[in-house]
Amino acid sequence: MRRFHLWKVLCASCLAACVILVTKPQPENICPDPSDPYLQESKPSRQDVRLFDVQEDALAAMPIPYKHLLGSPPSAKRFLSIGISSVKRDKENYLVTTLQSIFSHSSPEELGELVVVVYLANEKFSINTEVAEDLGKNFPSEVAAGQLMVISSYKKAYPTLEGLKRNYNDPDERVKFRSKQNVDYAFLVNFCANLSRFYLMLEDDVTCSMNFFNSIKSYVRDYSSPWTTITFSNLGYIGKLYHNEDLTKLARFLLIFYDEMPCDWLLDLFFKSKAQHEIIRYKPSLFQHIGHFSSFQGNENNLKDKDFMEVMEAFGDHPLASCATSMRAYQDHTPHHVCFPSPDFFWGIDVKADDNFTMTFMNSTNIKQINIITGSSEHPGDTLKSGYVLLGRKKIKANEDVTCESFTKIGEFQNGTFVLDNIDQAVGRSIDCLKIQVMKPQAEWLIIRKVGIWVTREETHPGKSSDIVSVTR
Ligand SMILES: *[C@@H]1O[C@H](CO)[C@@H](O)[C@H](O)[C@H]1NC(C)=O
Ligand SMILES: *[C@@H]1O[C@H](CO)[C@@H](O)[C@H](O)[C@H]1NC(C)=O
Ligand SMILES: *[C@@H]1O[C@H](CO)[C@@H](O)[C@H](O)[C@H]1NC(C)=O
Ligand SMILES: *[C@@H]1O[C@H](CO)[C@@H](O)[C@H](O)[C@H]1NC(C)=O
Numbered sequence: 001m002r003r004f005h006l007w008k009v010l011c012a013s014c015l016a017a018c019v020i021l022v023t024k025p026q027p028e029n030i031c032p033d034p035s036d037p038y039l040q041e042s043k044p045s046r047q048d049v050r051l052f053d054v055q056e057d058a059l060a061a062m063p064i065p066y067k068h069l070l071g072s073p074p075s076a077k078r079f080l081s082i083g084i085s086s087v088k089r090d091k092e093n094y095l096v097t098t099l100q101s102i103f104s105h106s107s108p109e110e111l112g113e114l115v116v117v118v119y120l121a122n123e124k125f126s127i128n129t130e131v132a133e134d135l136g137k138n139f140p141s142e143v144a145a146g147q148l149m150v151i152s153s154y155k156k157a158y159p160t161l162e163g164l165k166r167n168y169n170d171p172d173e174r175v176k177f178r179s180k181q182n183v184d185y186a187f188l189v190n191f192c193a194n195l196s197r198f199y200l201m202l203e204d205d206v207t208c209s210m211n212f213f214n215s216i217k218s219y220v221r222d223y224s225s226p227w228t229t230i231t232f233s234n235l236g237y238i239g240k241l242y243h244n245e246d247l248t249k250l251a252r253f254l255l256i257f258y259d260e261m262p263c264d265w266l267l268d269l270f271f272k273s274k275a276q277h278e279i280i281r282y283k284p285s286l287f288q289h290i291g292h293f294s295s296f297q298g299n300e301n302n303l304k305d306k307d308f309m310e311v312m313e314a315f316g317d318h319p320l321a322s323c324a325t326s327m328r329a330y331q332d333h334t335p336h337h338v339c340f341p342s343p344d345f346f347w348g349i350d351v352k353a354d355d356n357f358t359m360t361f362m363n364s365t366n367i368k369q370i371n372i373i374t375g376s377s378e379h380p381g382d383t384l385k386s387g388y389v390l391l392g393r394k395k396i397k398a399n400e401d402v403t404c405e406s407f408t409k410i411g412e413f414q415n416g417t418f419v420l421d422n423i424d425q426a427v428g429r430s431i432d433c434l435k436i437q438v439m440k441p442q443a444e445w446l447i448i449r450k451v452g453i454w455v456t457r458e459e460t461h462p463g464k465s466s467d468i469v470s471v472t473r
Contacts, residue, residue, distance in 0.1 A: 059248050061193045065157055069120065069132035070150035071143045073195060079113040079217065081196040081244070085184045086204035087121050088131060094205035094290055095131070096138050101207040101377055103142055110213040111147050115195055118204075119188040120152040121180070128152045153187050164259040175259070182258040182266065185237070190251035192244070199247055200232075201240040205290050207377040212286040216241065219282055228271040231279050232286040236264055239287040246274070284343055288378060316371065316452030320362040321434075324401050326355045330445065338448050345376065346448040355438040357448060360395065360402050367391070367428040369454035370410075372418040372436065375447050382447040383416025386440040392433030404433035428456070 082102065086095050095118070102116060118135065120128040132150045135143075142148040161176045170178070185201070192199050198220060209215070216232060220241070223230070228246060233239030242250060253270050254263065271279065323335035327348030337344040339359060346357070375383035389411055392404025410427060411420055418436075434453070438446075 061248050062190050062251060064187050064190055065154055066187075066191055067128075067152045067154070068149070069128065069152060070136050071146065071148055073149065074115050074146040077194070078115050078196040080115075080198050080200055080213065081192045082114060082116045082200045082202055083119065083188045083192050084116065084202050084204050085119045085121050085181070085188050086131070087184075088127050096135070097290065098202065098204055098206055099135070099139060099142075099148070102202075103139070103147070105208045105210050105377070106213050111142075111145070114213065115146060116142075116148050117188065117192055117195070118148070118150045119184060119191070120150060121184040122152075123155065125152070125155075151191060157187070158183055159255075159258065167260055178262045179259045182254045182263050185263055186251040186254035186258070189242075189247040189254075193247040193251070194244070196244055199242045199244050201237050201242075202287065203236060203238050203289070206233075206238055206287045207290055209284075209286045209288075215282070215286055223280070226276075227280055228274040228276045229267065229279055230282060232282045233288075234281070234285055235289050237267065238289060239285065240267060290378060315450050316369075317455045319365045319453060319455055321359040322362075322402070323357070323359050324403070325357040327351060327357065327446065333447075335448075338451050345450070346446075347382070348446040348448075351438055351442045351444070351446045353438060353441050357436040358392075358403055359434045359451065360404070361432055361434075364393075364430040364432055365453070366425075366456040367431050367434075367453055368421075368423050368456050369452075370418065370420045370423070370434070371450075371452040372413070373449045373452075374413070374416045376449055379445075379447055381444045383444070384413050384436070384438065384446055384448075385416075385442045385444070386413070387436055387438045388412040389418050389420075390433075390435045390437060391427065391431045392435060393430060395432045404435075407433070407435055409437075425456075 084095070084098065099116065099118075103111065106114065120131055122128050122131070132152075135148070135150055139148050158180070161180050164175050164179055166172065166175055189199065189201075198216070200216070212232070219230070228242070230241040231239055232241065250270055253273070254266055257266055257269075260266075268279070318340075321339045323339035323346070325335045325346070325348065328350055329335065330347040330349050333345060333347030335346050335357065338346045338357075348355070348357075370389065372389065375381065388409055390407040390409050392407040394405040395402050396405045408427070410423070411418065434451070436448070436451075
């Protein structure tokens, strides 16, 4: 009986409290439900004690056992962590190339803001150790600087990969491969959950565009709506960006459904489950797939991202010019792409000893700095092996082309690039042409990726028609 009365009293006071709350609304205070079994038993102080902490108990990083093979976590959170899961292939391996591309395409400041985590997922542990040793030899300074970590886990931490159901009628081996891959990725992202603000998934056979880091950083900074996944590539599990807070969810998501479907389908379902309707796609793509063989039974996989663009930033002042060359262009990689800033480039085939590539400026230009880059990360061999640069004056018209009458050599290419800063006024004044002269024939084709020209603005001389001497034959 006493209990019954107490219940009445509780109810009455609750109602009173409710009336007060309704007249003086405070959104956080919700009226206790008198039928709630915990309320009936509890003393008032119990209400503050959580019975189960979802944040801590269900969403914190999972205690997956990791083996640290190289490097250690940075002491402070970085802006970006880049995760790569890698399995050694029988044929070509690109992991070192991928890492070189990341490190060589980032400035020292950018490197200070990122950490790359390589998860080695070979079933044989001795292979993981071998690969880690090799990476240690290739990237000692990056490891020392906390920019590269190599980890793995234990076979015993994996769920079973045998006898799984064969969704989509996939063969057993395929089911095993894709299920393991889901677990590999889950273990990788779980590890990275606390390393940075943003996380980027890459694969172990990609190259990066020159300023990928800054492109990502400014895109994220300017993207004002909520988002779960942004992709910086059109392919597979390459270039997918997440908030680090989402990684423990993503890890669980991949583990819960690990044997259902391939990871690239799961990753679509993941952002959809977070109310993002479709993937947010950044163009141009910042990462390119370079592998020819998949890690699945060495199958061929030549997929290329056609939206990949290697050069993105304005480079130099781009004085208006026309470009011409004696070399034959491969497909539509014409000289035009060098004179007009474009993601494309000039690609010459059959490079001979006296070939040249000439830019003719519309107006005479005072040049203070030149930076010419040949080759590309996809075709690192296609640089100019031997050549020099000349500046020309006095425009002349030779048939259809306008070129220059007199040229002065200003320097040679080294390792496929030409850099000249602080060009002397006397040398750089009133320039009408810039010529790249090939010195030796080369077996490799030649990519002229960009010709950066910085001008001294105040003294640009307008081209006078009297400067042009007609040469008619
Ligand atoms: C995350 O990192 C911060 C500092 O980087 C550290 O204080 C914190 O304990 C870490 N949390 C977990 C769950 O590892
Ligand atoms: C470029 O080379 C071709 C072939 O050797 C030559 O005819 C042409 O005059 C050269 N152009 C310039 C600007 O030197
Ligand atoms: C060119 O490359 C070689 C070998 O990698 C290197 O020793 C040299 O310093 C490089 N030269 C320039 C100017 O970058
Ligand atoms: C070339 O010079 C003329 C005359 O000064 C000027 O009107 C024109 O804008 C200049 N063109 C370029 C591309 O700088």
